[in-house]
Amino acid sequence: MSEPTKDAAAPDHHNMLLSQGFSSFPTTATLDHHLINYNHYSPFMMYHDLQNPSTDQFDRTHHHNPPDHDLCSLFLQASADYITTTPSTPFHLSSNNCSSSEVAVCNTSKNCNNSNTEVVITDIAAENPPTPNSWGSLSSPEAGGVDEDSSSKGKKDLQLKVCEGGDIGKSKKLKAEKTKKKEDKKKQREARFAFMTKSEVDNLEDGYRWRKYGQKAVKNSPFPRSYYKCTSQKCSVKKRIERSHEDPLVVITTYEGQHNHHSPATIRGGAAAAFFTPSLFSPPPPPLPPAFPIFPQVDLFSPSTTTQQYSQQQQPQLPDHHHYSLFPDMLSSFLRNPHDP
DNA sequence: CGCTTTTGACCTGCGC
DNA sequence: GCGCAGGTCAAAAGCG
Numbered sequence A: 001m002s003e004p005t006k007d008a009a010a011p012d013h014h015n016m017l018l019s020q021g022f023s024s025f026p027t028t029a030t031l032d033h034h035l036i037n038y039n040h041y042s043p044f045m046m047y048h049d050l051q052n053p054s055t056d057q058f059d060r061t062h063h064h065n066p067p068d069h070d071l072c073s074l075f076l077q078a079s080a081d082y083i084t085t086t087p088s089t090p091f092h093l094s095s096n097n098c099s100s101s102e103v104a105v106c107n108t109s110k111n112c113n114n115s116n117t118e119v120v121i122t123d124i125a126a127e128n129p130p131t132p133n134s135w136g137s138l139s140s141p142e143a144g145g146v147d148e149d150s151s152s153k154g155k156k157d158l159q160l161k162v163c164e165g166g167d168i169g170k171s172k173k174l175k176a177e178k179t180k181k182k183e184d185k186k187k188q189r190e191a192r193f194a195f196m197t198k199s200e201v202d203n204l205e206d207g208y209r210w211r212k213y214g215q216k217a218v219k220n221s222p223f224p225r226s227y228y229k230c231t232s233q234k235c236s237v238k239k240r241i242e243r244s245h246e247d248p249l250v251v252i253t254t255y256e257g258q259h260n261h262h263s264p265a266t267i268r269g270g271a272a273a274a275f276f277t278p279s280l281f282s283p284p285p286p287p288l289p290p291a292f293p294i295f296p297q298v299d300l301f302s303p304s305t306t307t308q309q310y311s312q313q314q315q316p317q318l319p320d321h322h323h324y325s326l327f328p329d330m331l332s333s334f335l336r337n338p339h340d341p
Numbered sequence B: 001c002g003c004t005t006t007t008g009a010c011c012t013g014c015g016c
Numbered sequence C: 001g002c003g004c005a006g007g008t009c010a011a012a013a014g015c016g
Helices: A013-019 A069-085 A132-137 A148-164 A168-188 A264-268 A272-276 A307-314 A327-339
Strands: A028-031 A034-038 A047-049 A119-123 A192-198 A210-217 A224-230 A238-243 A250-256
Touching: none
Parallel strands: none
Antiparallel strands: A028 A034, A034 A047, A119 A192, A192 A250, A210 A224, A224 A238, A238 A250
16 A cells, blocks of 8 residues: 655645554455455455455444444545555556446454444556656546547447458457457556445545536446546546445445545645544544454555654655555465465 | 536447 | 447536
8 A cells, every 4th residue: 555645734644544543555456366355444454355255254243333434534535645646556456357337345344432434445447547747637538638439439440340351360350459459448547446435424525526427327226326526627536426235334435537636625624624633533542453363464565664653754755666566475475375275 | 606416318338 | 230237418406
């Protein structure tokens, strides 16, 4: 997981969570073609293998408790910081396992001060995230980027050629070209992150201002999906909010793209300031329970440093990509154990 | 009055 | 080509 870069004045949501007893972990990876989801912040490192639901190790004992909405929002703000300021994702994902409408299931449980919050971040399609230099020119029609219409028109032309071609070899070649074009188009899509949050409130405050531009009924779900755009000029970030049909208490928030500006709440000290209220930061959090045995609780940025040291060392810097490259191997080694016969 | 939400129409991709 | 589902647009309505 990366450390967001911040202004001196900006609240440090990441460290606020760390001070609450949450530790930082990467989000998602694939292992043996299985999509594995990790907690973003959690005192417990838990996971769920999508293709082996029997390995579900979620702590469901606190689900009846009312969720702590402030904490949910803090998660979202920290995650939004991450999305806004992280120039690259930790590792590539197999987004094929997860369609735009499917969000992988994984839970994080925290039982602290009678609050129970479950937040999950799933990097759905981060195959070709923009670099920091490209933040101002994200590929979207609104930002004057790649025109989706023209690419789809080209695709139609290609389909026509495939139909007209009598030569099998040529047809195969064209089909391959078609597939490649499809993949290229997928790569052009903005990075997407899905958050699953246990909450009675659909639209949790995440520090940014959004304008709703659509709502659609979702197949096989009684709950509609809402579409939002960031109201900031030249920012093409979108988010979708829907409730899980499997668990109506779970809100699935999917962010697409990266903000090219800071959170208005951060600047105004509005919503973010609420997180400094005594309800969250006084009295100090109780000691952490032991980490989940299979997944040692480590700070992946600097395993030997404390949270405080970590923030002092890392805060002013951009995320170091070398750290990310360590994650897949490290986590794969963690994750293999539960599946071993 | 300006901004946001609602909602039906429209567009696009995909499978058959 | 057709139907379906997801996503977006844009006019109208709602709200502070």
